[in-house]
Amino acid sequence: MRVLIVDDDAIVIRSCRRVLEAEGMDVHTASTVEKGEEMLADGDFDLMLTDIKMPGRDGFEMIARARRIRPGLPILMMSGYSTAGTIADGRRLGADHFIAKPFTPDELLQAVRHTIAQVDEPR
Amino acid sequence: MFHSIRFKLIASLIAVSLLVGLISILVGGNRLYQSVLDEAHNRIRQDLNVARVIYDDRVDTIRMAMETIASTTTLSQAAMVADPSSVPPSVNALANRIHLDFLGITDMAGQVFFRAGNPAPENRVISENPLVRWVVERNQPIAGTVVLSDAQLRAEDPELAVQARSTMHASPLVPGSSDGLTIGAAVPIVADGRRVGVLYGGCLLNGDTAIVDKIGETVFKNEIYKGRHVGTATIFHNDLRVATSVKDAAGNRALGTHASPEVARRVLGEGKRWTDRAMVLADWYITAYEPLADIAGNRAGMLYVGVLENKYADIRNKAIAMFAGITLAGVLFAIVLSWLLTGRIMRPVSYLIRASAEISSGNLHPNIGPISSDDIGQLQKKFMVMVEALQERERMQRKESETRLIQSEKQASVGKLAAGVAHEINNPLTAVLTFTHLILRRTDLPEDVRDDLAVVAAQTERVRGIVKSLLDFSRQTELTPTAMDVNVLVEDSIRLMENQALIKGIDLVFKPDPTLPILVLDRNQCQSVLINMILNAFDAMAAGGRIEITTRNAGEGPKGGVEISIADTGSGILPDHLDKLFDPFFTTKPVGKGTGLGLAVSAGIIQRHGGVITVKSKPGSGATFTIWLPHRPQDGGQELPEVQS
Incomplete structure (x- = not known):
């Protein structure tokens, strides 16, 4: 299972990578929206986990671009500061689920599974 | 300007003085004129009496002259022989002295033998003169008014007939109208104790000026008014003016003119006096007429006196003019007086009006001028009290809004800080949580390491909780209001909260006010406020405490609202703490038991509903928090600036 993590903070990427790799997932990472977009274009992924607040192009842009390139890709967004408004904006752009930072490994895994299940169900 | 009090006062004072003046002019002027007229009528009656006396005096003079002459012996001897040549010349002299127009002597049968004015022998006939006839027939002396016919006049003296006719120039010749009106006297002439003849003499009144001018002189003192004699006198033969001092338009005596028919009817026809205004020629006179009777008692003419009414009318006009002048002066005085008076009255009022305008435009320290000592002064004092109350209210409001502003600013800055901090902390916190939990998963950890690590995990969770409430605090911006029953x-x-109350052994009582109106509130946020309040109360109390929640409808109108009071029997709040109670991060709870954001968040929520939370407490005897919510939120309440991540 190929997972793409997009976040400008290396420690978040590292944390998520450790949790997901421990579950046997194939984790790829990008620190900017441009790089993430590039990687999505290059290869197939089963899930994208993206931060919202990033310098330059932000997570909303990432979600929008990912939807264009990979319409069926399950997208999980995460944020350290989330309001009902940001969550709604993300969902409108195509995110399937949301997880608030900080989270425990179990919470992250549960959110990932929930995202995939949510996307799989209608198919 | 026409609606100003000053104008109204001036106008009413003018109106009053005008009214009084006009009434004075109308009533006073007329009353005065009336009494003057009455007086004039009385005067003219007396004047007529005097005129009458003058007239009779003239008759008496003639009679006395006749008696004097008749008593002389030379005359009685002449009469005895009926010889005109023996009539002494002194008779003629006397007749001239008293201006007799005719004089004659007859024998006892009335046969004339001497005529002063017509000595021609062919005139020695039986005299038809009523005076002579009277003495001949009754053998008594007589004096009075007599009408002589044209023939009789001519017999006495042809000149007399001419003179009589000359006074009739203006009237048509009607039968009897060429008669002359005379006064005269006749006395018997006595010689040796027997009557031997009759002496008679008299004056023609037609054209005579002596009597009327004497009346004018005696009664009216020849008073001149505007170039004319005020008083006039006239002797009428019937209704014809035969002797008069009335002048016509050309300035000639108005001989031969007639009295007005009304006067003639009353005086000649009915034999009564007339005292009233009457038209004499072209002017109104105040007049008096009385009939003149001849010696036989027949009404032969009238005696008249009159004064120009103009003189009295002018008195009235002068009086009216004087009244009008007084009125005008009164009006002017009223204007000046009321101008000054209203100035005095209105000055403080003008100050008050200006002061009111200043207050409206925001100046709460207006100048109301010197305090006057009258009723207006009361108004000024009350006004000052009102101004002070306004100043006090303004002060209170400013203080309140300053407090609110400080509160909002505090919350806003703390909100921004919280948002920034939360975001920055959450990333590293994610790493700490992740790696702590990943290590905890390992099975090869020594037990003491595992325990220590569990502490790290727990404390990290605590940090997560703090950051979360910080975020909640900074994020409280939007309300989702719905209509609800408080x-x-x-x-x-x-x-x-009932379960927790049960566990803690605290009595939770609710006393609702059933009359509360429906309010529009954010259910979740308001509920979190209430729960926060109840939790705080729990924390302040040991088992056996009591929390009483009451609702109450607090007033009507724009300032009306609903009060929710949460009163506990806990430890109370120190006075020092009361001010800081709603500050973010202020807490009296032990470390780890509270973030100090609960009341700050609650206050923010209530503020955004347009309400306010107040607190009363005495240490040791509990605290009462009161939430006031308006019936209608004003302008959506006090918005907190929105905080963005």
């Missing part, structure tokens, strides 16, 4: 809201909140 009592139901309170009941729901209490139901959520």
Whole structure:
């Protein structure tokens, strides 16, 4: 299972990578929206986990671009500061689920599974 | 300007003085004129009496002259022989002295033998003169008014007939109208104790000026008014003016003119006096007429006196003019007086009006001028009290809004800080949580390491909790209001807390006011406020405490609202703490038991509903928090600046 993590903070990427790799997932990472977009274009992924607040192009842009390139890709967004408004904006752009930072490994895994299940169900 | 009090006062004073003046002019002027007229009527009656006396005096003079002459012996001897040549010349001299127009002597049968004015022998006939006839027939002396016919006049003296006719130039010749009006006297002439003849003499009144001018001189003192004699006198033969001092338009005596028919009818026809205004020629006179009777008692003419009414009318006009002048002066005085008076009255009022305008435009320290000592002064004092109350209210409001502003600013800055901090902390916190939990998963950890690590995990969770409430605090911006019953809201909140109350052994009581109106509130946020309040109360109390929640309708109108009071029997709040109670991060709870954001968040929520939370407490005897919510939120309440991540 190929997972793409997009976040400008290396420690978040590292944390998520450790949790997901421990579950046997194939984790790829990008620190900017441009790089993430590039990687999505290059290869197939089963899930994208993206931060919202990033310098330059932000997570909303990432979600929008990912939807264009990979319409069926399950997208999980995460944020350290989330309001009902940001969550709604993300969902409108195509995110399937949301997880608030900080989270425990179990919470992250549960959110990932929930995202995939949510996307799989209608198919 | 025409609606100003000053104008109204001036206008009413002018109106009053005008009214008084006009009434004075109308009533006073007329009353005065009337009494003057009455007086004039009385005067003219007396004047007529005097005129009458003058007239009779003239008759008496003639009679006395006749008696004197008749008593002389030379005359009685002449009469005895009926010889005109023996009539002494002194008779003629006397006749001239008293201006007799005719004089004659007859024998006892009335046979004339001497005529002073017509000595021709062919005139020695039986005299038809009524005076002579009177003495001949009754053998008594007589004096008075007599009408002589044209023939009789001619017999006495042809000149007399001419003179009589000359006074009739203006009237048509009607039968009898060429008669002359005379006064005269006749006395018997006595010689040796027997009557031997009759002496008679008299004056023709037609054209005579002596009597009327004497009346004018005696009664009216020849008073001149505007170039004319004020008083006039006239002797009428019937209604014809035969002797008069009335002048016509050309300035000639108005001989031969007639009295007005009304006067003639009353005086000649009915034999009564006339005292009233009457038209004499072209002017109004105040007049008096009385009939003149001849010696036989027949009404032969009239005696008249009159004064120009103009003189009295002018008195009236002068009086009216004087009244008008007084009125005008009164009006002017009223204008000046009321101008000054209203100035005095209105000055403080003008000050008050200006002061009111200044207050409206925001100046709460207006100048109201010197305090006057009258009723207006009361108004000024009350006004000052009102101004002070306004100043006080303004002060209170400013203080309140300053407090609110400080509160909002505090919350806003703390909100921004919280948002920034939360975001920055959450990333590293994610790493700490992740790696702590990943290590905890390992099975090869020594037990003491595992325990220590569990502490790290727990404390990290605590940090997560703090950051979360910080975020909640900074994020409280939007309200989702719905219409609701406050009592139901309170009941729901209490139901959520009932279990905890039971566990803590605290009595939770609700006393709802059933008359509360429906309010529009954010259910979740308001409920969190109530729960927060109840939790705080729990924390302040040991088992056996009591929390009483009451609702109350607090007033009507724009300032009306609903009060929810949460009173506990806990430890109370120190006075020092009361001010800081709603500050973010202020807490009296032990470390780890509270973030100090609960009341700050609650206050923010209530503020955004347009309400306010107040607190009363005495240390040791509990605290009462009162939430006031307006019936209608004003301008959506006090918005907190929105905080963006």
